[in-house]
Amino acid sequence: MFKVGIVGVGYVGNIHLTKFSAIEGVEITAIQDKDAKSIDHAKKNFDVKNTYRCHKHLLKNEVLDLVVICVPNHLHAELTIEALESGHNVLCEKPMALNLKDAKSMIEAADQNQKLLLAVNNFRWDYFNPSIFKLKNLIDSKWFGRIYHIKLQYLRNKTFSPDLYSRWNLDFESSGGGALIDLGPHIIDLGMWLASDYSTLSVSGSVDAGLLKRERIDDFATGLIKLKSNCTLQIDLSWSGHSRSSWKIDVHGDKRSASIGSVKDRNPGLKVFKWGKEEIDQEDIGAFTSSDLPEKSLQEHIVKTMMQGEESLCTAKNAYSVLNTITQWYESSKD
Numbered sequence: 001m002f003k004v005g006i007v008g009v010g011y012v013g014n015i016h017l018t019k020f021s022a023i024e025g026v027e028i029t030a031i032q033d034k035d036a037k038s039i040d041h042a043k044k045n046f047d048v049k050n051t052y053r054c055h056k057h058l059l060k061n062e063v064l065d066l067v068v069i070c071v072p073n074h075l076h077a078e079l080t081i082e083a084l085e086s087g088h089n090v091l092c093e094k095p096m097a098l099n100l101k102d103a104k105s106m107i108e109a110a111d112q113n114q115k116l117l118l119a120v121n122n123f124r125w126d127y128f129n130p131s132i133f134k135l136k137n138l139i140d141s142k143w144f145g146r147i148y149h150i151k152l153q154y155l156r157n158k159t160f161s162p163d164l165y166s167r168w169n170l171d172f173e174s175s176g177g178g179a180l181i182d183l184g185p186h187i188i189d190l191g192m193w194l195a196s197d198y199s200t201l202s203v204s205g206s207v208d209a210g211l212l213k214r215e216r217i218d219d220f221a222t223g224l225i226k227l228k229s230n231c232t233l234q235i236d237l238s239w240s241g242h243s244r245s246s247w248k249i250d251v252h253g254d255k256r257s258a259s260i261g262s263v264k265d266r267n268p269g270l271k272v273f274k275w276g277k278e279e280i281d282q283e284d285i286g287a288f289t290s291s292d293l294p295e296k297s298l299q300e301h302i303v304k305t306m307m308q309g310e311e312s313l314c315t316a317k318n319a320y321s322v323l324n325t326i327t328q329w330y331e332s333s334k335d
């Protein structure tokens with residue numbers, strides 16, 4: 001039995017509960033939350049063995065294969081390091097940490113304790129599956145030629161109400177920022193993964209208070225990232241906007257280009273284009289093969305790769321590069 005413990009069972013903790021519970025051979029051995037109501041809610045809906053109000057007790061008492069850290073951003077580093085030091089492998093929610101110093105300490109704690117540290121980047125499974133895996137395989141097979149530009153947009157209509165003040169996300173000390181640090185880890189990671197390049201040459205970006213107008217909490221972010229391979233990532237992110245929620249990825253190669261995306265809740269389609277031709281039909285892309293159809297969820301991917309001793313797509317090293325990019329983007333915004 002693969003034993004999972006979840007620290008923090010709020011919004012995203014419940015998503016992990018749902019998805020880990022659905023995997024055969026996985027047991028939710030323990031959950032922890034400082035809030036009794038959150039524990040009761042989780043217990044009512046899921047088959048959970050042990051519950052704790054203090055994470056230290058969970059970490060000390062339980063023998064687990066994986067601890068998932070699902071608390072507000074400012075607690076990621078501290079709780080992850082505690083979990084690693086008490087001998088647990090950790091999957092940490094995004095963003096990995098509030099700053100690079102903390103993220104480095106997390107990686108060092110994993111190394112020193114010879115434990116695995118993984119970071120959540122679930123969008124490829126939750127929003128773009130399976131088209132994005134087909135796209136990635138086509139990119140890696142050089143079908144698009146050299147990839148020189150990827151444009152990624154994730155624009156939401158509404159995330160938080162303007163009159164909401166209680167959420168930790170809107171408090172800079174707890175969140176570290178707004179749309180960029182919240183959505184950036186997903187979208188920057190997707191761009192770097194598609195480009196097979198997690199090294200940045202330069203980052204030039206801007207953030208804006210947008211419609212929410214909260215101090216130090218960006219509601220909109222736009223940036224240009226130049227990768228070591230010379231591929232550029234152009235990224236727009238927003239929490240609020242006078243538009244329909246949508247996301248889109250355009251990949252430009254010197255042989256072909258591709259577009260993937262949708263208006264929220266519609267199935268993403270993969271379209272391929274060639275200079276001087278009409279849109280290429282799906283048949284020309286080739287049928288989806290088993291390597292284009294991976295696990296159904298990030299959680300399945302994590303369990304499978306851990307059990308088989310394989311490297312996952314959720315490494316702390318890549319999450320560090322993504323956080324480094326976000327840090328440079330916020331710095332550049334001050335210019």
Ligand SMILES: NC(=O)c1ccc[n+]([C@@H]2O[C@H](COP(=O)([O-])OP(=O)(O)OC[C@H]3O[C@@H](n4cnc5c(N)ncnc54)[C@H](O)[C@@H]3O)[C@@H](O)[C@H]2O)c1
Nearest residue numbers: 008009010011012013033034035038070071072073093094
């Ligand atoms: N991967 C994704 O798609 C995704 C989506 C939403 C949120 N997140 C991330 O998940 C994390 C949690 O976000 P959320 O939306 O679930 O927040 P939330 O406020 O809904 O839940 C956080 C939970 O942590 C608990 N908590 C707070 N301090 C704690 C402590 N010291 N020990 C244990 N529990 C504590 C709270 O009581 C609450 O139940 C954030 O880092 C966020 O960025 C990721």
